[in-house]
């Protein structure tokens with residue numbers, strides 16, 4: 698019997714600047730993370746003698762339901778922190794492509810923390826502290842709100858709400874390893890000096906937001922295209938769509954996004970692209986941003 702469930706939304710890095718490197722090798726970032734309607738789902742069922750996991754959904758076959766899974770790692774980390782001995786059976790519906798730059802695993806871990814936090818009465822600040830060692834993207838995924846991420850992802854500043862625009866996501870089915878892309882970034886010349894983006898107090902339309910984004914980039918895009926040239930093809934296909942305001946890759950790739958004035962315009966572009974996407978076996982999703 699399922700008694701609690703929550704959605705783990707795709708994280709999109711609208712820009713991602715690499716600004717430095719820590720002595721332990723992790724890169725310092727400045728990034729605007731927002732969340733799309735596309736999501737995995739995590740469900741908590743009855744108590745069990747230990748935490749266990751079932752995985753379903755389109756991309757479930759590519760993942761092990763063992764201790765390496767971020768859902769179980771998050772559950773065990775919170776259990777240890779809370780000093781609880783109350784394990785449950787968990788189910789993950791994996792709708793988002795794996796290792797694709799939209800933080801799927803991080804979103805699942807954060808979703809698990811939220812669910813168990815609700816069950817065990819643990820506040821958000823504590824959940825964020827538990828989230829940090831699980832992965833650089835996990836803290837931002839706990840809140841699932843438009844957020845500027847700095848440091849390696851642990852310095853979070855709330856960003857203005859997203860305008861009521863649309864996003865089209867395309868993943869070409871090539872898994873991209875985050876450490877490999879950071880390594881290539883360093884080998885291709887490393888840090889690019891540029892002024893920090895200036896945030897306004899609100900974005901009244903997608904055009905307003907896109908104007909600000911036009912002064913930014915994803916510094917991992919060029920290294921990712923070197924690993925997976927198909928990313929360049931995806932970006933060109935998105936760019937060719939009517940009403941598309943801008944295109945870019947998210948995170949360390951390979952998922953790319955197009956921004957549109959409305960969710961309907963994004964859905965129309967998805968339909969336009971559906972033949973090519975089916976032929977090339979691309980995953981696509983179009984619709985609104987998650988509004989909080």
Ligand SMILES: C[C@](O)(CO)[C@H](O)COP(=O)(O)OP(=O)(O)OC[C@H]1O[C@@H](n2ccc(N)nc2=O)[C@H](O)[C@@H]1O
Pocket residue numbers: 710713722723724725726728798800803831832833834835848849850875876879948949
């Ligand atoms: C690229 C982003 O997706 C942007 O949101 C994230 O920074 C990556 O977050 P993530 O997938 O949760 O990454 P983690 O699992 O913490 O790190 C995977 C590996 O990527 C590299 N890594 C990650 C984050 C970061 N700020 N600098 C890094 O150099 C490190 O080699 C690390 O061992």
Ligand SMILES: Nc1ncnc2c1ncn2[C@@H]1O[C@H](COP(=O)(O)OP(=O)(O)OP(=O)(O)O)[C@@H](O)[C@H]1O
Pocket residue numbers: 760765766767768789794795796797798799800801802803805806834873875948949950
């Ligand atoms: N629940 C999970 N969902 C997805 N990946 C998981 C999960 N648990 C563990 N992993 C492992 O984590 C790795 C990264 O997967 P994930 O989908 O989070 O990457 P990503 O989309 O590139 O994330 P990011 O944008 O944070 O870099 C995968 O190689 C996968 O084996």
